[in-house]
Amino acid sequence: MPDEKMVSPAVIRRLPRYYRYLGELMAEGITRISSKELSERMKVTASQIRQDLNCFGGFGQQGFGYSVENLYNEIAKIMGIDGGRTIVIVGVGNLGRALAGYDKFEKRGFALMALFDNNPKVIGTKVNGFLVQDAAMLEDYVKEHKIDVCAVTIPKLQAQGVADRLVAAGIKGIWNFSHCELSIPDSVALENVHMSDSLMTLSCKISRIEK
């Protein structure tokens, strides 16, 4: 297998989608698939699929196609979701609640461990079976339980401060929903979900269709 470090960010960004489609194929009882069939389902070209999957060592066989389960498991390994990771959420507003009720965490290899908020009215309440804890306890909890990831769904102005505390506590990744760019060291992974970027992209797509 080639050095996975060489896989381009664009390919990495496509892996989750491959993973989802392969999961659906497995659920349908399909065990093998050709790049052509997969391309029709996923609406990308077969050559794109072959190129992408070649990036991390292929797994396909000429005239046989891909073993769905094998490819699914290999992609899970590459994405590091096969080993089990832990996640906590800081910020139990509507978005935090939506995430807390998100039933896909486990399926994606993440165990939700705890919820935190700094609002006295929210601390001590139960959300989806979790007692909301005081955000002041966040670092201790992350350290003690060696938490991998924190979803940050708090107002923009507080986000950098909380991110700094998470980094100091040894977090491995931050899933940032706050409307700001966080400054964190390269040793910590960062994934932003910028809702407004997505909305502007949609607007852009509409403009291009209208032309």
Added chain:
Amino acid sequence: MPDEKMVSPAVIRRLPRYYRYLGELMAEGITRISSKELSERMKVTASQIRQDLNCFGGFGQQGFGYSVENLYNEIAKIMGIDGGRTIVIVGVGNLGRALAGYDKFEKRGFALMALFDNNPKVIGTKVNGFLVQDAAMLEDYVKEHKIDVCAVTIPKLQAQGVADRLVAAGIKGIWNFSHCELSIPDSVALENVHMSDSLMTLSCKISRIEK
């Protein structure tokens, strides 16, 4: 200006980020910026910036840099957020509520018009000043008010049905938060927010840092 239809999807995906940064520069009172300075802020290479902005006709001047406001306005035009679009939300669960409370809509050129749900307990309640309407009225509303975009935050199994109804009612774009791939005609724009893809991407980034 070159044919904007030729601008690659990758560049389009970066436009919102340029737009956000330029907005911040304007808020700071900065009127001109070189590609080098912009690249330091955005943590992308200056050549990437020049290449991206050249794609839709430049606007930069040698030795002068870019006029922040001009570039901001031009990008807004390209993204079609300068003209004002209308948006409704179907599905007033936690995620729908989070979106309804999202204060960036207006800033991004979108006017939130109405909320819909099919839960009798939710219909008729007020969320962020909006009376939640019966989802059965969705098509009529979209047709009557010529709504541009619908945010779909409903369970996976209902999403395709609602999407079909929206398309029939003349919607221009669907902002899909449901955990499924929607099948819609090419004449309607689709932007998916797959939370679980984002989480898997984060996991993948952690794995690569750990190596």
